[in-house]
Amino acid sequence: MTVDKHQFFRNVTLSLCCSLDLEKALFKCFQYIRKYIPADGLQFDITEPNGATVSIVRVTKEGVEIQDILIPFSPESIEEEQRYFEKKENKKIDDVLIFNAPNINPISKDFAKVLNLKEASNLVLPVDFEDSFPATISLYSFSQHAYTADHAKLFSAVKEPFSMAMSNALRHRDVQNRSENFKKETQRLYLELMKISGDKIIGAESGLKEVMTLARHVAEVESPVMLLGETGTGKDVIANAIHQFSKRHEGPVVKVNCGAIPENLIDSELFGHEKGAFTGAVSQKRGKFERADSGTLFLDEVGELSLVAQVRLLRAIQFKEIERLGGTRTIPVDTRIIAATHRDMDELIKSGTFREDLYFRLNVFPIHIPPLRKRKEDIPALAHYFIEKKAKDLNLYPPQRLAPRAMDQLMDYDWPGNVRELSNIIERALILNRNTPLTFDHLHINSATRNASEIPRDKNDDDIIPFDDMISQYIVKVLKRTGGRIEGPNGAAKLLNMKPNTLRSKIKKLNIRFHRTKAQKPS
Ligand SMILES: Nc1ncnc2c1ncn2[C@@H]1O[C@H](COP(=O)(O)OP(=O)(O)OP(=O)(O)O)[C@@H](O)[C@H]1O
Numbered sequence: 001m002t003v004d005k006h007q008f009f010r011n012v013t014l015s016l017c018c019s020l021d022l023e024k025a026l027f028k029c030f031q032y033i034r035k036y037i038p039a040d041g042l043q044f045d046i047t048e049p050n051g052a053t054v055s056i057v058r059v060t061k062e063g064v065e066i067q068d069i070l071i072p073f074s075p076e077s078i079e080e081e082q083r084y085f086e087k088k089e090n091k092k093i094d095d096v097l098i099f100n101a102p103n104i105n106p107i108s109k110d111f112a113k114v115l116n117l118k119e120a121s122n123l124v125l126p127v128d129f130e131d132s133f134p135a136t137i138s139l140y141s142f143s144q145h146a147y148t149a150d151h152a153k154l155f156s157a158v159k160e161p162f163s164m165a166m167s168n169a170l171r172h173r174d175v176q177n178r179s180e181n182f183k184k185e186t187q188r189l190y191l192e193l194m195k196i197s198g199d200k201i202i203g204a205e206s207g208l209k210e211v212m213t214l215a216r217h218v219a220e221v222e223s224p225v226m227l228l229g230e231t232g233t234g235k236d237v238i239a240n241a242i243h244q245f246s247k248r249h250e251g252p253v254v255k256v257n258c259g260a261i262p263e264n265l266i267d268s269e270l271f272g273h274e275k276g277a278f279t280g281a282v283s284q285k286r287g288k289f290e291r292a293d294s295g296t297l298f299l300d301e302v303g304e305l306s307l308v309a310q311v312r313l314l315r316a317i318q319f320k321e322i323e324r325l326g327g328t329r330t331i332p333v334d335t336r337i338i339a340a341t342h343r344d345m346d347e348l349i350k351s352g353t354f355r356e357d358l359y360f361r362l363n364v365f366p367i368h369i370p371p372l373r374k375r376k377e378d379i380p381a382l383a384h385y386f387i388e389k390k391a392k393d394l395n396l397y398p399p400q401r402l403a404p405r406a407m408d409q410l411m412d413y414d415w416p417g418n419v420r421e422l423s424n425i426i427e428r429a430l431i432l433n434r435n436t437p438l439t440f441d442h443l444h445i446n447s448a449t450r451n452a453s454e455i456p457r458d459k460n461d462d463d464i465i466p467f468d469d470m471i472s473q474y475i476v477k478v479l480k481r482t483g484g485r486i487e488g489p490n491g492a493a494k495l496l497n498m499k500p501n502t503l504r505s506k507i508k509k510l511n512i513r514f515h516r517t518k519a520q521k522p523s
Pocket residue numbers: 200201202203208229230231232233234235236237238300342419420423
C-alpha cells in the first residue's frame with residue numbers, strides 16, 4: 001500500500017492526539033503506521049549522557065508495554081557505531097537510520113540482545129524535545145532487510161508529531177510520579193504523626209474489644225460502615241482504624257464534618273466545582289469525594305446533611321461517580337464510605353429530614369460504640385494515657401501523680417461527654433494542679449442512671465462555668481499581666497510554662513481577642 005507523505009503525517013498526528021492516554025494513542029498510531037511500513041513493533045528510547053539507553057515504551061500487535069529497561073553500551077560499541085556510519089551505504093536518509101541487519105551493527109546488536117528482538121531490521125527516527133536527552137522512536141521488523149529508503153522518507157515525516165507527543169507524555173508521567181510520591185509521603189507523614197502524637201486506641205482489648213473485632217472484619221471488605229455512638233465516644237478514632245486495617249490504607253482518609261459546613265457550601269465541599277459555577281467560584285476545586293479516591297471518605301455527623309445534598313450523595317454512592325458543580329462530565333470515584341452520627345437516625349427518617357434510601361445504603365454494616373459509662377473498665381487506662389499525652393502537649397511534663405481518691409472520682413462519674421470530656425477534665429486538672437496531686441473534686445458523682453442535666457443545682461453551682469470559659473478567663477488574665485506579650489522572658493507562655501505555639505493555638509481555638517498594652521504589675 002502506498003500513501004502520500006502529507007496524508008501519512010496528518011493521520012499519524014490525529015491518532016497521536018486521539019487520547020490523553022499515551023498507551024491508547026500509541027497503539028492506534030502503530031496500527032496505522034503498519035499499513036504502510038512493515039513493523040512488528042514500535043519503541044521509544046532515551047539515551048542518557050553516559051551513552052546508556054533506557055527503553056521506555058514498546059508497542060506491539062498485542063498492546064502497549066510501559067517499560068524502563070536499561071540498555072548499557074560498551075565504549076567499543078559506540079566507537080564501532082561511529083565507524084559504521086562513516087560508510088557510504090549506511091548513511092541516514094532524511095534523518096532516519098536504517099539497520100537492515102542488526103547483527104552487523106554493534107549498537108543495534110546490543111539492543112536486540114537486551115530486548116530479545118533476535119534477527120530484526122530497525123528504522124530509527126531521532127526525535128528531540130526541550131529539556132531532555134536524545135531520544136528515538138524506532139520501528140522494528142522480525143525479518144532482515146525489511147526497510148527501504150522510501151520507508152525511511154515516509155517515517156521521517158512524522159518526526160515532529162512524535163516529538164511533541166512523547167514530550168507531553170514524559171511530562172505527564174513526571175507529574176504522575178510526583179503526585180504518586182506526594183501521596184505516599186503524605187501517608188507516611190500521617191502515620192509518623194500518629195506515632196508521635198501517640199494516638200492509639202485505649203480499650204481495644206477491653207471495653208472496645210467487640211467494636212475492634214467488627215472494625216477488623218469490615219475493614220477487609222468494601223462495604224459502607226455506619227458508626228453510631230454518642231458524641232465523644234471515639235467515632236473518628238474507629239473510622240481511622242478501619243481505614244488503617246483496610247487494603248486502602250495507603251490511600252487518603254478524608255473527613256467531612258457534615259454538620260460544620262453551611263448548607264450552601266456542602267455540595268461544593270463534597271463534589272467540588274468548576275470555575276464560575278457560582279459567585280465566588282474563582283477557580284476549579286476538587287471535592288472531598290475526589291480527594292478520597294482510592295481511600296476512605298469519612299462522613300461525620302451525616303445526619304446533619306441537607307436533603308439536597310443527600311440526593312447527590314445517594315447518586316454518588318449508587319453510581320460511583322460524581323459531577324462537579326457547574327460541570328458536565330462525570331468523574332469516576334473509587335471511595336469507601338464510612339459515616340457516623342450521634343443522632344437517632346430512625347427519628348430523622350420518621351420526621352422526613354433523612355432519606356430512608358440513603359440510610360439503607362450507608363447502614364450496611366452498623367457499629368455501635370458504647371458510651372464511656374458503659375465501659376468504665378477503660379477509664380483508668382484512658383486517664384493515664386491522657387495524663388501522659390496532655391502533660392507533653394502542654395509542656396507540663398512530668399505530670400503530677402493522681403491523688404489517692406482521684407481514680408474513684410473518675411470511676412464514679414457518668415461522663416455524658418464521653419472520652420472527649422475525660423480528656424478535657426484531665427487537661428484542666430493538669431493546668432490547675434501544678435504542684436499538687438491531681439484531684440477531680442469538682443466532678444459531680446452521678447448515679448449510673450442519672451445524667452448531668454438531671455443533677456440538682458446547689459448554691460455552689462454559681463461558681464461553676466464551662467471548662468473552656470474558665471481557661472479563656474485564665475489566659476486573658478495572664479495576657480493582661482504580660483501586656484499581650486506571648487513569647488519571651490516576660491511573655492504569657494513563660495508564665496504558663498507552655499510552648500508559645502501551644503499557647504497561640506489555644507488562643508486561636510478559644511477565640512480569645514486581646515491587644516498589646518502596657519504590662520500590669522503583678523498584684
Ligand atoms: N479509645 C480511645 N483511645 C484514645 N483516645 C480516644 C479514644 N476514644 C476517643 N479518644 C479521643 O477522644 C476525643 C474524642 O474522640 P472522637 O473525636 O473520635 O469522638 P467522636 O465520637 O467522633 O465525637 P463527635 O461525635 O463529637 O464527632 C479525641 O481526641 C480522640 O482522640
